[in-house]
Amino acid sequence: MRTVPLSERASTLEVQTYAFAxxxxxxxxxxxxxxxxxxxxxxxxGADMDxxxxxxxxVLKSASLAKYTIxxxxxxxxxxxxxxxxxxxxxxxxxALIVLIQDGADIASELVVALDRIVDxxxxxxxxxxxxxxxxxxxxxxxxxxxxxxxxxxxLFLALRPGRxxxxxxxxxxxxxxxxxxxxKPPSWEPxxxxxxxxxxAKEWALDLIADLRDWQDGRIAWSDxxxxxxxxxxxxxxxxxxxxxxxxxxxxxxxxxxxxAWQSKGHLGDMLAAMRRSFEKxxxxxxxxxxxxxxxxxxxxxxxxxxxxxxxxxxxNALLELLDGSGGREGVIVVAATNYPEHVDPALRRPGRLDRxxxxxxxxxxTRAKIIAMYLGDRLSPDELKTLAAATAGRSGxxxxxxxGDAKRFARRQGRDVRPADLIAMxxxxxxxxxxxxxxxCTHEAGHAVVGIELGVACVxxxxxxxxxxxxxxxxxxxxxxxxxxxxxxRKSYRYExxxxxxxxxxxxxxxxxxxxxSGGGANSDLYRATNLATIMVASLGMGGVISCxxxxxxxxxxxxxxxxxxxxRRVERLLSEELDRACEIIRRRxxxxxxxxxxxxxxxxxxxxxLQSMGLGG
Numbered sequence: 001m002r003t004v005p006l007s008e009r010a011s012t013l014e015v016q017t018y019a020f021a022x023x024x025x026x027x028x029x030x031x032x033x034x035x036x037x038x039x040x041x042x043x044x045x046g047a048d049m050d051x052x053x054x055x056x057x058x059v060l061k062s063a064s065l066a067k068y069t070i071x072x073x074x075x076x077x078x079x080x081x082x083x084x085x086x087x088x089x090x091x092x093x094x095x096a097l098i099v100l101i102q103d104g105a106d107i108a109s110e111l112v113v114a115l116d117r118i119v120d121x122x123x124x125x126x127x128x129x130x131x132x133x134x135x136x137x138x139x140x141x142x143x144x145x146x147x148x149x150x151x152x153x154x155x156l157f158l159a160l161r162p163g164r165x166x167x168x169x170x171x172x173x174x175x176x177x178x179x180x181x182x183x184x185k186p187p188s189w190e191p192x193x194x195x196x197x198x199x200x201x202a203k204e205w206a207l208d209l210i211a212d213l214r215d216w217q218d219g220r221i222a223w224s225d226x227x228x229x230x231x232x233x234x235x236x237x238x239x240x241x242x243x244x245x246x247x248x249x250x251x252x253x254x255x256x257x258x259x260x261x262a263w264q265s266k267g268h269l270g271d272m273l274a275a276m277r278r279s280f281e282k283x284x285x286x287x288x289x290x291x292x293x294x295x296x297x298x299x300x301x302x303x304x305x306x307x308x309x310x311x312x313x314x315x316x317x318n319a320l321l322e323l324l325d326g327s328g329g330r331e332g333v334i335v336v337a338a339t340n341y342p343e344h345v346d347p348a349l350r351r352p353g354r355l356d357r358x359x360x361x362x363x364x365x366x367x368t369r370a371k372i373i374a375m376y377l378g379d380r381l382s383p384d385e386l387k388t389l390a391a392a393t394a395g396r397s398g399x400x401x402x403x404x405x406g407d408a409k410r411f412a413r414r415q416g417r418d419v420r421p422a423d424l425i426a427m428x429x430x431x432x433x434x435x436x437x438x439x440x441x442x443c444t445h446e447a448g449h450a451v452v453g454i455e456l457g458v459a460c461v462x463x464x465x466x467x468x469x470x471x472x473x474x475x476x477x478x479x480x481x482x483x484x485x486x487x488x489x490x491x492r493k494s495y496r497y498e499x500x501x502x503x504x505x506x507x508x509x510x511x512x513x514x515x516x517x518x519x520s521g522g523g524a525n526s527d528l529y530r531a532t533n534l535a536t537i538m539v540a541s542l543g544m545g546g547v548i549s550c551x552x553x554x555x556x557x558x559x560x561x562x563x564x565x566x567x568x569x570x571r572r573v574e575r576l577l578s579e580e581l582d583r584a585c586e587i588i589r590r591r592x593x594x595x596x597x598x599x600x601x602x603x604x605x606x607x608x609x610x611x612x613l614q615s616m617g618l619g620g
Contacts (some may be wrong), residue, residue, distance in 0.1 A: 240361060377419065464478070
C-alpha cells in the first residue's frame with residue numbers, strides 16, 4: 001500500500017473522498033462504457049468546485065479516459081445567474097465531456113439538450129471517508145466516520161490535519177460548530193447608491209433616476225421624462241456591475257444581467273437576436289427593472305465593420321437600436337450599458353432616448369477600497385486594519401481586490417484558520433521605494449509637464465504628485481492634476497500647446513538631466529502615445545497639419561493604421577511632435593531656475609499644491 005507523506009495527506013484525503021462519490025456518479029452516467037458521453041454532474045451544496053474537478057480528473061486518469069474534457073457551470077456571485085457559456089461551447093464539438101454543475105445553478109436549456117444525462121453527486125458519506133482513508137494508508141473507523149461525515153466538507157478536511165488525533169478532530173469540529181450557531185453570520189455588503197463613493201456623474205444620474213422613478217410610479221410624469229439609459233465606461237474591475245446592482249437596489253427595481261457574449265453564445269444570428277429580445281421582454285414584464293448590458297462594445301460600430309460578417313453585425317446593432325427605442329415596449333426598463341472601450345460603441349446607441357448619458361468610472365479611492373475589502377471579509381477586521389489594507393492596495397480595482405482577498409482566504413484555509421490582515425498584505429506585491437536618483441528623475445519629469453503647461457496656458461494646476469514608492473507591477477510614479485474649462489471651439493494653437501505640455505516631461509529630462517529616461521513612452525497612457533495620437537487627429541481629421549483632409553478614425557488602432565499606410569501623414573505627425581518638443585525644451589531652458597526650484601520642492605515632499613505653485617510664481 002502506497003504511503004503518502006504527512007504534508008500531503010490532508011489534501012489527498014479530501015480529493016480521494018470526493019473521487020469515490022464522483023466515480024459512483026460517473027458510473028450512473030455510463031461514462032465507463034466504450035461509447036463517448038456528454039454527462040453533467042450536479043455537485044452537493046457547498047461543494048469546492050476546484051477540489052471536485054481534481055477528483056474527477058483523478059478518476060478519469062485511473063480509468064484511462066483521457067479523451068474526456070472537464071468544464072464547470074458556476075453561479076456568478078451577486079447575480080445568481082449560472083455561467084454555462086464554456087460548457088455550451090465545448091458541447092458543440094467535444095464528443096466526450098464532463099460538466100461539473102454547481103448546486104443551485106439553473107442549467108441553460110441548450111446545455112440540457114446537449115447532455116446525455118445529468119447525475120447528482122452524493123454528499124460525502126461515512127463509507128466514502130473510510131474508503132478514501134484506506135487508499136492513503138489511514139484508518140478511520142466507520143463509527144467515527146459517520147460522526148465526521150455529519151459536518152460540512154469545507155470544515156471537515158481542514159480539521160483532519162496530519163498528526164492530529166481523530167478525537168481532537170471531532171472535539172474541534174463540535175466546539176466550532178457550537179460557536180458558529182451562537183454567533184450570527186455577518187451580513188454581506190449590499191450597497192445602495194448613497195453608499196457608493198467615487199462614481200461622479202454616474203451617481204448623480206442614479207440619484208436623479210430614483211426621484212424620476214418615484215414620480216413616474218405616482219403618475220406625475222410620463223416614462224419619456226425618465227432618464228432611463230446610461231453608458232458606463234472605465235478600466236476593468238471598477239465596479240460597473242456593482243453600480244448597476246446598487247441602482248436596482250436603491251430604486252426597488254428588479255435586476256437582470258445580460259451581455260453581448262451571452263447573447264452571441266446562443267448560436268446563429270436569429271438565435272442571438274431572439275436572446276436579445278428575451279432579455280428586454282423579461283425586463284418589461286416586471287417594471288421597474290434595471291437591465292445591465294455588459295461588454296456592449298462587442299456589439300461594435302457600423303461605420304467600422306469590414307469583411308464577410310458586416311451584414312450580421314449591422315443587423316445586431318439595428319436590432320439593439322430598435323429595442324432601446326422601445327418599439328417593443330420599454331416602459332419601466334432602465335438600461336445600464338457597460339464597456340471598457342466607449343470609442344467602440346456605435347454613436348447611434350448613444351443618441352437621445354437610448355444611452356444618452358455617458359459616465360466614466362475611475363478606480364476606487366481609499367474609502368471605497370476599504371468598503372470592498374470589508375464586503376468580502378465581513379466584520380473580521382477593525383477600522384484601523386481596514387484603513388491599513390486600503391492604503392496598501394492603492395491603484396487596485398474592485399476585481400483585483402476580490403482576487404487578493406480570495407488568495408488570502410485560500411492561504412488561511414491551508415493553514416487551518418481564519419483569514420488575518422497579514423494574509424492579505426502578504427498577497428500584495430511589495431512596495432519598492434524609489435532611490436534618490438529615481439525620485440529626482442520622476443520629479444524632473446513632472447516639473448517639466450507643469451512648467452510647460454502653465455507657461456502656455458494649457459490649464460491650471462491643482463497639484464503635482466510624485467510618490468516615494470511604486471508597486472512592482474505598476475510603473476506610475478507621479479502625475480500633474482490639471483483643471484481645464486471646457487471650450488466649444490479649440491484653435492490649432494491650443495492643440496499644439498497641449499502637445500508641448502505632453503512632451504514637457506521628456507523635454508525637461510533632456511535639458512535638466514542631460515538625457516531622457518524611458519518614462520515618456522510605453523503603454524497606452526504614456527506621454528508619447530497620447531501625443532502621437534493627438535497629432536494624428538490634428539493632421540488626419542481636423543485639418544491642422546498643413547493639409548486639408550478628414551478621417552473618421554478615432555481609436556488608437558485606427559490612428560496607428562493611418563500612420564502605417566500613409567507615409568506623408570507619418571512625416572507630418574513626426575514634424576508636429578518635433579516642433580512641439582523643441583518648443584517645450586526652449587521653455588525649460590528659459591525657465592530653468594523655476595524648474596529646478598520646483599524639482600527640489602517635489603524631491604522634499606510628495607505633493608505640491610496649486611497654492612504653493614502660486615506662491616512660487618508658477619501658478620496658472
